[in-house]
Amino acid sequence: MFQSDKKSPLERVQKSLYSRDDRFPESPRHDLHARDESVPEEWKGEEPRPEEVKGSMKKIRKAYSYLFVAAFGFFLVAAAIGGYTLFGGKNFVSVQNVDILIEGPSSVAGGDVLALNVSVVNRNTTGIELVELVAEYPEGTKDPEYPERDLGKVRFPLGDIGSNSIAQKTLRSIMFGPEGTGREIKFSAEYRTAGSNAIFFKEKSYRVAVSSSPVLVAIDALSKVLGGQSSDMVVTVSSNTPSPVKDLLLSLEYPFGFSVVSATPQPSYGNNIWRIGDLAPGAKKSFAIRYSLEGQDGEEKVVRANVGIQSQSNEREIATTIISRDHSFAIERPFLALDVALNGERADLAAEPGKVVRADILWQNNSQGRISGARIEAKLSGNVLDKGSVSVENGGYYDSLSNAIVWEAGRTAGLDSLAPGESGRVTFSFSSVSSIPGESAINPLISVSASAQGGRVDESGAPQEVLAASGRSVKLVSNLSLSARVLRSQGPISNSGPVPPRVDQPTTYTVVWTVTNTSNSITGARVEAALPPYVSWTGVTSPADANISYNPTGGIVTWNVGSVPRNASVGSGAKQVAFQVSFKPSANQVGSAPEIVSQASIVGLDTFTGATLRNSAQSLSTRTSSDLFYKAGDEAVQE
Structure with a gap:
């Protein structure tokens, strides 16, 4: 390559910089000239015509339209290919080709068995695997084989279903x-496909109508009641099906101002819920409620009775209501109001035998005029009444032959003339016999029936008789008793160890609890006692399957007695249990007879009175005086 002799401007500048001669010759100066920046005000060329512009725009829009149509067409083709590949391809499963077919009646009688033939159909060209039919029943639906069991959500494995095949299941x-x-039943078919862990499903619902109720409910009560006066109502639940109806619950809805005085049988929960349980074909159960209703004159109140299947999650609630019935009461305000209070309470009373009961008969004139010549009578009934205990105040007199107490004008102050709005009371007292005779030993009670009468003049000036009535009852509670004794050489359990007990050597004892009862049935009875720290529980009981337990925390021994029948006595229905304890004395207990079981307490519910009964038995020590072979000194700890 030849190098040019001609130097570039940069090389010439470099040479000048390093030259010994004059550095830089003077550069000629040049003047700056202003540029003409004016813009023409008119087009120099020919102005385009409007039709040419429109034509050009149409061509552009048309091109874009073709492009959009082509893109959309491509999308449709791609979607079709994808859909076919996913759902309709020869080797793929489409959920649209899986179906649930349900055959069954459109209605069924409540309580009858509903049979449904359910089929899962696979119309795909390939099979589906691990198929499960899931049925979700409405709450309260029962299993015909186990009527006490709710069905809820149930799964039925169907296995694999081949191409264009069907699997069937009959559900009852x-x-x-x-x-x-x-009532709606929800079905779903869950399945998998070959080579995939994903779960696919198909859903369908089936609705069936309840054509008739398996139970009927009736309310027998007055349509008109006197405000504040006691009245009676009977609710009857009867079977309406040839099959037993399981786990029934009766729930009453009371209006405001409705007070329950008493109920037979006693409610299972609160004052308005009864567990009926199982109702056999043709059977019926009645529930008597004594009540009082407060309200304004002419006001209407409604009581509703609901019967249904008891909820398994909440025993106080109805899972499925089978039938409901309403009863309306019209409240009438009596001209003369009368009520009875026992020991200060306007309600029935549960009392111990032999206890004195105070009764007050309360009256009030609700009319706009005076009531004259009033007479009040109270009648006592019941063969457990101690006639000699009756005491009367306010000028009344007692006729022991008829068991009637009478207060009347001329003898009792205030009864000659009752002013409008005036109120008052008369009082007496009585008691039951202390020892209930055998013929009266079942559900003993004393009834108090009060009545009043007088005269008034109505709005037309005609004389009118005024009547009023009320009543209460005194129910005698049962005598639930507990006895405790300790044995060494007798009883159902064999014991070991030295007698008298010796320091640091274990000696075992048998503790025996016995529960007796008198007039009324008892439920939910329970006995508790505690073992001191130096006494241990061996776990030996008699009978071996007794419902007795021991809690090391606190050393609590608990015996769940359960039900105790009326008139349960030793040798005839009494409940008894025995258990063994081991006592290992310490040196500081030498010469003493230490306690080995604390005082035992019993609690139970009196089904007749509704009262919770309590009683206790003495604590037990090493003094086995109930043992036939006990001798003095056997109780004292020796070294």
């Missing part, structure tokens, strides 16, 4: 619900 259930209502 017992449906409940108010007559004419619909």
